Amino acid sequence: MALCKIFPFAFILLCCSCYLISGQRFDYPTANLSTTWINSVSAPHSVDFTDGSRVRAILLRGTFGPKYACGFYCNGNCDTYLFAIFIVQTNSASQITSPAIGFPQVVWSANRNNPVRINSTLQLTAQGDLVLRNADGTLAWSTNTAGKSVAGLSLTDEGNLVLFDSNNATVWQSFDHPTDALVPGQKLVSGMKLTASVSTTNWTKGGLFSLSAIDNGLVAFIESNPPQTYFDATIGGLDPSGGSNYVKYLDGSLTLFTNSSGTTELVLVSITPASSAQYMKLESNGHLKVYEWKNRWGEVDDLLTGFRGVCNYPTVCGRYGICTMGQCSCPKSSNSTTYFRPINVRLPNLGCSEAKKLSCNNLKKHRLLEVEDVDYFAFTADISNTDVNTCKRACLNKCSCKAAFFRSGLNSSRAIGECYLPTEIFSLMNNEKDKTRYDSVAFIKVQV
Template sequence: MALCKIFPFAFILVSCSCYLISGQRFDYPTANLSTTWINSVSAPHSIDYTDGSRIRAILLRGTFGPRYACGFYCNGNCESYLFAIFIVQTNSASQITSPAIGFPQVVWSANRNNPVKINSTLQLTAEGDLVLRDADGTLAWSTNTAGKSVAGLSLTDEGNLALFDSKNATVWQSFDHPTDALVPGQKLVSGMKLTASVSRTNWTAGGLFALSAIDNGLVAFVESNPPQKYFEASVGGSNTSGGSNYVKYLNGSLTLFTHSADTTELILISITPASSAQYMKLESNGHLKVYEWTSRGWREVDDLLTGFRGECNYPTVCGRYGICTMGQCSCPTSSSSRTYFRPIDVRRPNLGCSEVTKLTCQNRKKHSLLEVEDVDYFAFKADISDTDLNTCKRACLEKCSCKAAFFRSGLNSSRTRGDCYLPTEIFSIMNNEKDKTRYDSVAFINVQV
């Protein structure tokens, strides 16, 4: 005979037999209609971690090892919580363990921009809607599935939270609403995207970076106006007419699945094969990193978007207007004694540079172009092709919204002809490593005299 505990869980009384039955499940991966969970300090399946995070699990799938769970999550002072899916460490009885190294890894959240407080509630209503309300009853988030024949809620082995009907068909699933992370088995249908958080500590979905599935691959970009692309992995010849292509996170790759007559699977990015639980996350700095569980905790195993140009190709590595040279940041300087840019913080050059005199359109006659030799821009695309240097410069001065003119020409071509890019917003600039790029480049930054 084994001793059992009786836990009150919100409005539900969970009981267990006092006899262990062979094959008995200890996890709790599903829930029925008319179930309510309260984010209370006394709720079961709660654990505090040494990194300052706290969880209160309401569903958990599997036993013994890193497993998916969902519930209330906080990180920091725990005045506010997310309803999230996270990976936690469990023992053979599905108890959450390892508070000192097995920190919960959030792979999806419902209310990034609308966190809730202690005593908030999550309810699977009798009508089939999954509703998150704050402690004062204010609606924070909902699946809006009332009246759609929902029969229950389930957290799958792949970490997908799904509402299902009486025939076990999916009515709503978290995989259709990605946030900033992907787990193995998850896919991004063309048009879906990951959106980075503002920072490591501010998980609001207001960050600059996004990773989007397109018909023939993946593209990462800064969400400026217009967007500026800093990475692309794509293939030619794929069928783009149906709009149903998708990128899937497989063990060892991000793979494009198409409906082309020639091929159906095309590897876009190779990933270190998983030997344990693994997931990837679009970080607030634009990096797409892969993390894996080890005996020493979670560790980074891949940084997927860092190409041959290294850290300097990331749009905010040196802030706005900062020039990145071998990972070091500096501000554009003039050959004269005039200073047009200064560091935002001299002790933290990676924060970027500010204009000494703000560029405005009120006095266009005082616009001038600051020439910066041998620099390049991550999002270069030809606004004017096969042109000359002076035409490129003149086009920027004639356009008030132009922040700089970037000119690329063939290596040692005397810049007689080349391509011209006229961005309306400037992020980090990079040193042009000609031995890698095999072209000459120069920038003319629009400044106010």
């Protein structure tokens, strides 16, 4: 009180100064037209992490804790970089911290199949195009938004990179171009999909697995011809004429929003509610995993693993490998003939190779190897209400058929059942009858 009486002006000045300091923004979430960023060793907001990754942030939204940023990123091999959105740890001044544990979590990238090198550039042009060029000036990626009234670039609190116009309306957004991850608040409109990378170290788009939103839910499949489904979370009886349906990542669920009878919300997959920053990623092995920050990043959910466990994943035991309680083996014949061998005896999960490759030149040398109590993840009946001999003949008469899978009622003596004739074989699995409640047998085509 005495200070206010003696030094009223000084007190007011001190209070105003404190207010200005505390009200100052330290994050940098937006950019104007005609801005260029260079992926150089001297670029600001550059951080090296102990896992070998490196980021050079150009936009960052928020302070203190796990926050979204975007910029140049490399994941250990820093000869090449992605332009990506990632979650990093920040302090109260929006500086990227925790290089030993807060490793950047990439949730979107622009140029998975066309990484760029040091001294590459990202430019928000005067015409409103966001353009990524390699160090030699060649085009690596673009939003193709020139002439579309773009006024600026912004990274939102939800991790969405947005080009907006003078009315703050969205012209282009990263949420419309998902890669292999989803963040809370993001949605997949019917027809959109996540596509896995080739491997944990090769982030190229071109992995075997995809997760697609369709009008009545979600389907995960392995890329083959035709695609084979290994997970299905769909709702029957929906009227698709009501408008475009979509699946949204909410706190605690993946939920289908449908306009079939007014806006309806239907939970497809339950998720552990978030207590901190969270995201999900479709891994290169087909798993859809949820990660959360709890003093470090850790897995909290493995969403596509149903009651059959890991054996239901298409590549868990490689091609032709049989999965039994997570262990892999090759199909064996009842006699001394060997039709399949492990690709690597010490690594049985790599799958099995054929002793003799199948050839259509002489169909008379095709035989069917019978393997009891073996099932397949992607069973879709090609022939219904049939008997086992008809199922076998159908495969032998069709060159492209690689196996005949026959399912029938439990203890039904295979009288009548359903027949599936796939043209490509991935991992097989032991049929756990107490769970499936049906009998199953595989007839695998081999060359003699």
